[in-house]
Amino acid sequence: MSLFRQTRPVAAVPIRRPRVVVIGAGFGGLAATRALDGADVDITLVDRRNHHVFQPLLYQVATAALSPADIAGPVRAIVCRQRNVQVILDAVCGIDRTARVVKLESGRDLPYDWLVLATGARHSYFGRDDWAVHAPGIKSIEDATAVRRKILLALERAETETDKVRRSALLTFVVIGGGPTGVELAGAIAELAHRSVSRDFRSITPHCSRVVLVHRGKRLLEPFPEALSASALRDLTKLGVEVRLDTAVTGVGCDHVMLGDETIAAHTAVWAAGVMASPAAKWLGHESDRSGRVAVDENFHPSGDARIFVIGDTASCNGANGRPLPGIAPVAKQQGAHVARAILAAETGAPPPSFRYRHYGNLATIGRSHAVIDFGRWQVEGLAAWLIWSMIHVFFLVGFRNRFSVGWGLLWNYLTYARHARLITGEIEPVPVNAAEPVVPPPAQLVPA
Numbered sequence: 001m002s003l004f005r006q007t008r009p010v011a012a013v014p015i016r017r018p019r020v021v022v023i024g025a026g027f028g029g030l031a032a033t034r035a036l037d038g039a040d041v042d043i044t045l046v047d048r049r050n051h052h053v054f055q056p057l058l059y060q061v062a063t064a065a066l067s068p069a070d071i072a073g074p075v076r077a078i079v080c081r082q083r084n085v086q087v088i089l090d091a092v093c094g095i096d097r098t099a100r101v102v103k104l105e106s107g108r109d110l111p112y113d114w115l116v117l118a119t120g121a122r123h124s125y126f127g128r129d130d131w132a133v134h135a136p137g138i139k140s141i142e143d144a145t146a147v148r149r150k151i152l153l154a155l156e157r158a159e160t161e162t163d164k165v166r167r168s169a170l171l172t173f174v175v176i177g178g179g180p181t182g183v184e185l186a187g188a189i190a191e192l193a194h195r196s197v198s199r200d201f202r203s204i205t206p207h208c209s210r211v212v213l214v215h216r217g218k219r220l221l222e223p224f225p226e227a228l229s230a231s232a233l234r235d236l237t238k239l240g241v242e243v244r245l246d247t248a249v250t251g252v253g254c255d256h257v258m259l260g261d262e263t264i265a266a267h268t269a270v271w272a273a274g275v276m277a278s279p280a281a282k283w284l285g286h287e288s289d290r291s292g293r294v295a296v297d298e299n300f301h302p303s304g305d306a307r308i309f310v311i312g313d314t315a316s317c318n319g320a321n322g323r324p325l326p327g328i329a330p331v332a333k334q335q336g337a338h339v340a341r342a343i344l345a346a347e348t349g350a351p352p353p354s355f356r357y358r359h360y361g362n363l364a365t366i367g368r369s370h371a372v373i374d375f376g377r378w379q380v381e382g383l384a385a386w387l388i389w390s391m392i393h394v395f396f397l398v399g400f401r402n403r404f405s406v407g408w409g410l411l412w413n414y415l416t417y418a419r420h421a422r423l424i425t426g427e428i429e430p431v432p433v434n435a436a437e438p439v440v441p442p443p444a445q446l447v448p449a
């Protein structure tokens with residue numbers, strides 16, 4: 001007989017940790033993920049790209065000042081030390097709120113206890129999507145390198161173009177939209193076209209190129225105080241940018257931009273005029289505003305679902321002043337950190353934390369040594385603003401290597417106007433010498449008469 005009392009074996013019940021699914025490894029999604037470091041949860045971070053992009057510096061890639069790897073880093077490497085995260089390269093295509101499952105394009109279903117949607121925004125052409133092919137925007141590394149290719153190819157072709165009209169169209173660059181991205185792009189293109197390349201090309205002098213910035217509003221940088229808008233206008237004009245305010249674009253083609261009755265012959269147009277949220281509202285079967293954003297409550301839940309959070313550029317919510325929160329990185333990051341706190345509070349039965357957005361300021365740079373900064377109570381412009389802008393942007397970059405290479409790149413660019421990333425990648429089609437004289441003669445001419 002056993003000395004020990006026999007007990008019925010108890011089936012071991014595996015204790016499952018709460019599953020947090022974060023969609024999007026942009027500013028919002030990464031902030032949420034990082035704020036859950038060490039927490040007793042299992043996080044699955046899904047992104048359709050394998051890298052996080054520091055979007056505020058995309059215009060530097062588009063104008064060949066920085067390389068893509070300077071402003072982007074692999075998501076896996078960013079979270080590699082965080083043991084409770086698994087990264088999945090896949091794209092979301094639907095959400096079953098009843099079953100609490102995220103549908104991925106690979107066909108996989110991802111169950112969640114908590115879902116954070118931070119899938120950002122894309123360009124909006126206000127119903128004229130046919131313009132996208134001629135006037136690309138910059139939202140991703142691919143976009144920025146496509147714009148870089150367009151600008152550099154136009155310069156290469158202009159070097160040998162003998163027809164004056166075609167050459168002038170090749171050397172005309174139109175930026176559409178006078179917000180921070182448009183202002184930054186126009187200033188950087190002007191410096192590239194007027195200064196940086198002139199010593200490497202034989203027929204392109206600083207005065208050959210024309211850069212036009214078209215803006216529908218009455219002043220540039222509308223969220224900034226009027227004095228800073230005026231300062232940006234002055235700085236751009238000094239850089240040789242032609243600023244067209246109160247002007248709407250009415251057509252865009254492969255070699256022109258139309259402004260009402262006026263046609264500007266230009267081979268390069270870049271779009272910086274509007275954004276549309278990712279289709280998160282569609283995945284959720286939820287209403288959206290005119291920009292496609294999901295309306296959320298003060299804890300970033302879409303109506304009727306306390307298990308889901310929508311943050312960043314995909315969400316629409318008001319700040320403490322009753323005005324909508326802007327689509328900028330600090331909003332996405334603060335919301336990301338907040339939802340992590342909210343998830344932990346809910347898991348421990350604590351009351352939900354309250355959110356208050358802290359706005360640190362608006363920044364925009366104009367060329368390689370000027371910027372405008374609105375800190376609310378005080379404003380800075382010129383070189384001092386540019387130095388602050390550079391420090392802030394370098395500091396917030398993800399990863400030491402990027403910080404170092406971007407800091408060095410900005411300094412070198414400041415000292416020399418150099419653009420070290422002037423690479424045209426991909427197949428390059430030969431261009432006919434002029435329209436009437438193709439490079440490859442038609443077959444009839446190949447046969448001797």
Ligand SMILES: Cc1cc2nc3c(=O)[nH]c(=O)nc-3n(C[C@H](O)[C@H](O)[C@H](O)COP(=O)(O)OP(=O)(O)OC[C@H]3O[C@@H](n4cnc5c(N)ncnc54)[C@H](O)[C@@H]3O)c2cc1C
Pocket residue numbers: 023024025026027028029046047048049051052053055056057058059090091092093118119120121138139180181278311312313314327328329330332363
């Ligand atoms: C050119 C440019 C310049 C900017 N400059 C500034 C600036 O100077 N200062 C500032 O504060 N803000 C700036 N912004 C805005 C800022 O970058 C955004 O507000 C911020 O990135 C929003 O963060 P987010 O997390 O909502 O989205 P994002 O950072 O855009 O991240 C969204 C992520 O979701 C992923 N994703 C999208 N769809 C899917 C899907 N279906 N499945 C899986 N993954 C998906 C994307 O790949 C991406 O990684 C700029 C934006 C641009 C485009």
